[in-house]
Amino acid sequence: MKRFIPGLVLALLGTGAAWAQTPYNAETTYRKLVRDYPFIRIAGSETPASVQLRKDLVYLEHPDLALGLDLYLPQPGARPAPLVILVHGGGWASGDRTGMAPLAARLAARGFAAATVSYRLSGQARYPAAITDVRESLRWLRDNAASFGIDPGRVAISGASAGGQIASLVGMLEPQAVRAVINIDGLSDFTTEESRKHEDDPNKKPSAAGAWFGGRYSEKAPLWRAASPITHVGKDSPPVLFIISGVPRFSVGREAMAAKLASYGIASDTVALPGTPHSFWLFDPWVEPTVEAMDAFLRRTLPWFSAPPEYPSVSGLTFRHELDRTQA
Template sequence: MKKNIIVPLTDTPLTLLSGITFARVPYWFPFYDYKDLKMDLVLPFRRGGGEKRPLLVWICGGAWLTMERGAHLPWLMNFARSGYVIASVEYRLSNCSHFPSQLEDVKKGIRFLKAHAGEFGIDPEKVIIGGESAGAHLACMAGVTGDRKEFDKGEYLEQSGRVQAVIDYYGPASFTWNPKDTRVKADGEIPDFLRGPSPVNMLLGYDPADDPEKADTAAPLSYISPSAPPFFIAHGTEDVVVSIDNSEALCSVLEMNNVPVEFCAVQGAGHADPRFYQTEMADRIMGFLDGICNRREVTH
C-alpha cells in the first residue's frame, strides 16, 4: 500500500570519502619505487552555502610498525555528527623509513587538507590533530612543531602546518628520560608485534641511549613553548606499553609554559583500553575543543 509521508531534515547526513591520495613518497627501496599515501574523510553528504567546519585529523597508532586508518572511524563519528570534518591520515611505517618521515607525512596531510579547505568545507583556522599511542606521538609532534620548516617536505608548502589543538591518547612524550622497558610486564597484555626489537629503535634507526641528543629531536617534550596549542591528554593508570609517566611529564611542561591542558587519568585502564572509545570520552574532548574553536585568541 502506498503511503505519503513527510520526512523532515533534522540533521546533516554524512558521507565517507575513502582512499584519497594526498602525497607520493619513496617506499620500497628509497628513491626507487613510490607509494601513494591516502586518507579517509567523513564530511557532510552535500556541501554548499559556504559552510566551514572545524577539522579533526586523526592518526592511528601501532608502534610505528603497523596502522589501519579506518580503525577509529566508528568512534570518530561522534565528532562528525557534532559538526567536525574528520580526516584519518596514513603515514610511512618504520620498516620503510625512519623518523622524521612519519611526521613529514602527517604534515603533508595537514597542508593538503588546508589547500583543499574550500572543496571539503573546512575552516583552515580551526584544525585539531589527535591520535593514539604512536599516532599520538606524531600528533603531538605535529602540534608542537608548528611551522618548523625542517619537517615540511613535499607539496603545498605555501600552507601552514599549524594546528589549533592536540588530542593525545596515551602517547610517548620522550625516548630518553624514561628508560624503563615496560614491555617486560604482564606478558599476556602485549600484542605479538611488540614482542621483538624495540619499536622505538626501529622508528629512529638507532638506540636512543646511543645518541640521546638526536633522539630528543623526535620527542614532543623537546619542542614545548608558550606558543604550543592547547592539549587534551588521556592515559590509563595501568598502561604497561606506554607508561602514564609520559603524559604526566608532558602535562607538567605544558603547564609550566602556560599552555591550556586538560589531563584525564583513566583509572584502571590499560593501553588502547575500550574505555577511551566511549561516547563519554568523545563528549569530554568536544567540550574541550568547542571552547578552543570558538576562541580565536588561542589560535597560534
C-alpha cells in the same frame, strides 16, 4: 589546489624486523583483551546519514608509495567546519587508519570534519618519515579546505598510542597551523628512565621505538630527544588534552609536558579512564566517553565553534563511563 585521487594504491616497500609480527587492529587486540574484559565490543564505524565519507583521498605520493586519508564530513552548516586530524597507533610499525574510524564517525556526527590519515611505518621508512607524512597531510587538508567545507583556521590533531606521540609532536612543530592537540595514551618523552625501561629494553631486538629510530637510545639519543613532544613545547604551543588509560607506561612524560606548557601559560587537561587497557579507543564501552572528552575540549579550544543542538547517535549506546578528571 593540490589534486586528490579517489582510490588509494599502496605499494609496500618490503618487510623487515621493524614490522610487527601480529598486525595491530581491533580484531587482534580484541582477542588479547576479551578474557580480562569480557564485556567489550569492537566499536563500529558506521556513519549516520548526515555524515559524508570521502574515502581514499591521496594526499602524498612517494616514488613507491601513495599515502591516503579518509575524510568524514559533517552536515554543512552556516560556516565551514573545524577539522580534527586523527593518527593511528601500532608501535610505529603496524596499524592503519581504519583504527581511528570509530572516533572519526562520531566526531563528524557532532559537527567536526575528521580525517584519518596513513603514514609510512617503520618497516617502510624510519623516523622522521612518519612525522613528515603527517605534516604533509595537515598541509594538504588546509590547502584543500575550501573544497571540503573545512575552516583551515580551526584545525586540531589527535592520535592514539604511537599516533598520540606523532600527533602531539606535529602539534608542537606546527603551532601556527594546529590550534589544539589531543594525545590519547601516547608518550610525551622518549628519554625518561621510565620510558626507556620499556622502549629501550635490550631484550627487544629491536624494540618498537628502536626500530623506528634505527638504534637504541645510547646510539641515537638526538633522535629520541627530537621525537619527544616535550622537547618542542614553547610559548606558541597549542593547548593539549591527554586522555589516558589505566596503564601508565603508555603516557610517560605527560605530567612534565603539562608542567612545561603551564610555564608558558598554555592550558592542558587530563582525562583518565581508570581500569581501562591500552587501546581502549577501539572498543565500546570506551569510545563514547573518549569522544565526549574530545568534544568538550575542542569546543573550548577551537574558537567560535558551535555544533547543531542535537546530533544522531552512531553507536546507539546509553552507557556513560564515569570519568576521573584531573586538572594537569
